[in-house]
Amino acid sequence: MMEILHVTAECYPYAKAGGLADVAGALPKYQNDLGHIAKVVMPMHRTKFLLENEWDTVHKGSFVMGQYYFDYTIIKERTNKLGFDLYCVDIFGIFNREKIYGYDDDSERYTAFQIAVVDWVSRWQHHPDVVHVHDHHTGLIPFMMQHCFAYRHLATIPTVLTIHNAQYQGWMGWDKYNYLPAYDSFQWGKLDWDDTINPLASGIKCAMRVTTVSPSYMEELKFNANGLESLFEYEKGKCVGILNGIDNAVWDPATDTYILDNFSVKDVEAGKKLNKKKLCDDFGLDIEKPLFIFIGRLVGEKAAELLPQAINDSVYHINGRMNFLILGSGDPVVEYHLENMRSSLMGFYNSQIGYNEKLAHQMYAGADFLLMPSRVEPCGLNQMYALRYGTMPVVRSTGGLKDTVTDFGDPGGFGIRFNDATVGDITYSIYRATELYGDKKKMTALRKKMMQIDNGWEVSAGRYIQLYEAIL
Ligand code: ADP
Numbered sequence: 001m002m003e004i005l006h007v008t009a010e011c012y013p014y015a016k017a018g019g020l021a022d023v024a025g026a027l028p029k030y031q032n033d034l035g036h037i038a039k040v041v042m043p044m045h046r047t048k049f050l051l052e053n054e055w056d057t058v059h060k061g062s063f064v065m066g067q068y069y070f071d072y073t074i075i076k077e078r079t080n081k082l083g084f085d086l087y088c089v090d091i092f093g094i095f096n097r098e099k100i101y102g103y104d105d106d107s108e109r110y111t112a113f114q115i116a117v118v119d120w121v122s123r124w125q126h127h128p129d130v131v132h133v134h135d136h137h138t139g140l141i142p143f144m145m146q147h148c149f150a151y152r153h154l155a156t157i158p159t160v161l162t163i164h165n166a167q168y169q170g171w172m173g174w175d176k177y178n179y180l181p182a183y184d185s186f187q188w189g190k191l192d193w194d195d196t197i198n199p200l201a202s203g204i205k206c207a208m209r210v211t212t213v214s215p216s217y218m219e220e221l222k223f224n225a226n227g228l229e230s231l232f233e234y235e236k237g238k239c240v241g242i243l244n245g246i247d248n249a250v251w252d253p254a255t256d257t258y259i260l261d262n263f264s265v266k267d268v269e270a271g272k273k274l275n276k277k278k279l280c281d282d283f284g285l286d287i288e289k290p291l292f293i294f295i296g297r298l299v300g301e302k303a304a305e306l307l308p309q310a311i312n313d314s315v316y317h318i319n320g321r322m323n324f325l326i327l328g329s330g331d332p333v334v335e336y337h338l339e340n341m342r343s344s345l346m347g348f349y350n351s352q353i354g355y356n357e358k359l360a361h362q363m364y365a366g367a368d369f370l371l372m373p374s375r376v377e378p379c380g381l382n383q384m385y386a387l388r389y390g391t392m393p394v395v396r397s398t399g400g401l402k403d404t405v406t407d408f409g410d411p412g413g414f415g416i417r418f419n420d421a422t423v424g425d426i427t428y429s430i431y432r433a434t435e436l437y438g439d440k441k442k443m444t445a446l447r448k449k450m451m452q453i454d455n456g457w458e459v460s461a462g463r464y465i466q467l468y469e470a471i472l
Pocket residue numbers: 017018019020022295296297327328329354355356357360379380381382383
């Protein structure tokens with residue numbers, strides 16, 4: 001039995017901006033099911049979950065960051081509601097804000113969070129067996145545990161860094177060198193990448209093992225890692241890709257309380273039809289036509305700016321034989337186009353700009369196809385949710401999409417894949433999907449097949465345990 005401490009900026013359902021939250025909210029639960037003790041510590045974001053639950057204060061401490069003095073408090077959720085011990089760090093002035101990220105002082109905020117976590121752990125009566133950190137917001141922790149004078153007694157605890165997204169690295173100018181607790185200055189190179197303090201690079205250098213959330217993404221990072229390519233090549237010996245799972249208990253069309261009609265493999269056609277009817281009624285779409293959806297952040301990584309043109313071209317050139325529904329937020333220019341198109345493509349297209357968990361579930365349940373033309377997709381969860389709800393993913397062959405979706409044209413395949421993030425490739429794939437939709441028998445068979453694929457966390461949770469065992 002091992003004790004694992006996960007350190008993360010997000011955790012579903014407490015605070016979520018993307019896939020990181022889904023992983024941090026599920027992986028520890030499944031590790032506990034395997035007989036281990038997994039705990040999570042995260043910032044005390046001011047969300048509904050914080051207000052709706054009861055908390056105990058478990059520790060109070062203080063630290064100095066640069067010229068600032070901070071008190072911090074660690075609270076713990078009282079009822080073990082999420083299936084693991086959940087701890088939050090509060091630092092006044094740092095986390096009493098509306099959003100998880102997006103402030104000018106984010107690097108200072110997350111440096112303070114990391115110092116508080118390390119300081120707290122350094123005061124535990126015992127040590128966790130593994131400290132597992134996630135993304136750049138927690139990337140400085142392995143360095144702090146090994147090279148900050150006050151915390152060197154933590155240096156023997158194995159650390160694992162999981163990279164959910166290598167595009168963001170938490171860069172901080174060297175003028176902030178004194179934000180970290182006093183450290184062995186001979187080790188400065190372990191903080192540096194390209195004359196900048198780079199928390200993600202530091203995590204890769206200092207953690208004992210580095211994982212990414214799919215094997216293909218690990219390979220791609222050696223050629224495309226926002227400047228860290230040579231570091232991934234150099235450190236490849238300790239890097240491994242472990243595919244994310246999905247939480248089958250939360251994402252189950254048979255029990256999902258967000259959707260109108262529950263269904264399973266047996267009654268997939270009837271079940272999806274009722275859910276589709278509600279969606280089409282709500283958004284003014286035609287239930288007879290194949291419904292394509294997109295759910296996600298409207299950013300370049302997801303190739304979201306190609307959607308308006310691809311939708312327009314499809315409606316005009318494939319004679320309006322399909323409908324589209326988009327849910328997402330992000331780049332204001334893309335948001336503007338997606339909102340504006342509603343009037344010109346009325347009856348063929350609709351969108352909701354914003355974040356809406358309930359609608360996302362309803363869309364997976366009611367749609368026929370899910371579009372994911374991503375330029376970069378470390379793992380991608382949407383395509384796995386879609387599979388479970390019998391919605392065929394239409395994906396670009398990259399990262400985790402490549403590892404989880406095969407093309408229906410290939411032996412054993414059940415989805416649609418294309419190679420380039422271009423309007424042409426997307427519209428051609430929409431055309432292929434529309435043709436396939438006409439063949440009801442084949443469509444039903446493929447739906448049943450994809451719903452039976454098990455992408456649950458059990459297997460991946462076990463792989464992480466094996467990884468810890470190897471370094472213990
Ligand atoms: P990323 O972490 O890069 O954003 P993932 O596919 O790994 O992408 O995870 C995205 C998660 O966020 C999924 O659970 C998806 O359903 C959810 N999501 C993204 N945007 C929205 C939105 N606007 N409304 C509801 N859920 C969303």
